[in-house]
Amino acid sequence: MKTVNLSVCQMMVVENKEDNLKKAESMIRRSVLENKANLVVLPEIFNGPYSIEAMQATAEPEGGPTTQLLSRLAAELNIVVVGGSIAEAADDRIYNTAFIYNEVGERVGRHRKMHLFDVNIVGGVSFQESSIVAPGNDVTVVETSLGKIGVAICYDMRFPELMRLMTLQGAEMIVVPAAFNTTTGPAHWKDTIKMRAVDNQVFFAAASPARNLASDYHAYGFSQVVDPWGTVLAETDETEGIITATLNPQRLTAVREQLPLLKHRRTDLYELKECQ
Numbered sequence: 407m408k409t410v411n412l413s414v415c416q417m418m419v420v421e422n423k424e425d426n427l428k429k430a431e432s433m434i435r436r437s438v439l440e441n442k443a444n445l446v447v448l449p450e451i452f453n454g455p456y457s458i459e460a461m462q463a464t465a466e467p468e469g470g471p472t473t474q475l476l477s478r479l480a481a482e483l484n485i486v487v488v489g490g491s492i493a494e495a496a497d498d499r500i501y502n503t504a505f506i507y508n509e510v511g512e513r514v515g516r517h518r519k520m521h522l523f524d525v526n527i528v529g530g531v532s533f534q535e536s537s538i539v540a541p542g543n544d545v546t547v548v549e550t551s552l553g554k555i556g557v558a559i560c561y562d563m564r565f566p567e568l569m570r571l572m573t574l575q576g577a578e579m580i581v582v583p584a585a586f587n588t589t590t591g592p593a594h595w596k597d598t599i600k601m602r603a604v605d606n607q608v609f610f611a612a613a614s615p616a617r618n619l620a621s622d623y624h625a626y627g628f629s630q631v632v633d634p635w636g637t638v639l640a641e642t643d644e645t646e647g648i649i650t651a652t653l654n655p656q657r658l659t660a661v662r663e664q665l666p667l668l669k670h671r672r673t674d675l676y677e678l679k680e681c682q
């Protein structure tokens with residue numbers, strides 16, 4: 407991989423789609439102009455609220471206004487964009503999808519969330535994502551000019567097998583647009599980010615929306631970028647803002663050489679395989 411300046415835009419997502427697109431555009435521009443980012447990441451479902459009703463209302467196909475904007479900005483600013491995720495209308499279904507664009511605005515990857523957030527936590531959050539969203543079936547590792555980027559969405563990051571598969575497929579950075587909440591966030595967000603980075607010896611960036619108390623779903627916030635040793639390179643609180651970290655490829659090489667976890671796996675005793 408190359409040296410990467412990664413910015414996470416922890417944007418305040420509101421009801422109105424156009425306002426969200428304007429906000430995403432201005433934060434992507436600021437990431438480049440103020441922080442010299444060459445990789446910019448947005449949060450999960452950034453163009454409308456994270457709710458069943460809103461996802462139905464904001465769903466659009468690839469090539470719609472949201473992906474057009476992301477592609478145009480990637481080309482104009484000469485950056486790689488991991489475009490958070492959107493409700494994608496395709497095949498008469500809705501997917502929760504991240505689109506990834508390169509420096510000439512080409513769509514170089516697409517991740518459809520594989521693990522859907524169907525939970526009922528007593529005294530806390532309840533959500534039935536599968537009541538509207540269909541699951542994706544593909545592990546996503548995107549080859550870019552900056553290096554190999556594994557992309558997953560929110561609840562996907564709780565599944566260590568998926569993170570390891572991406573690592574075995576060459577991911578050097580794992581980027582996760584996410585929207586944990588005020589129940590599971592304080593309990594698990596930072597530990598999960600750290601352990602996925604440490605287990606797989608990758609850079610790990612998790613991008614949340616800012617917390618909007620006017621919406622039904624209270625996102626946790628606290629976006630983070632962590633290095634392959636588990637050191638936090640950048641983090642924030644629950645409010646809107648941009649965080650930026652420099653990812654140094656020598657750090658990844660050094661950690662993997664000095665603590666060779668990936669080489670020490672007992673693949674004679676166990677294996678992780680992709681089922682077709």
Ligand SMILES: O=C(O)CCC(=O)C(=O)O
Nearest residue numbers: 523560561585586587590
């Ligand atoms: O895993 C969690 O606690 C939160 C997951 C989530 O909010 C999501 O997948 O959108």
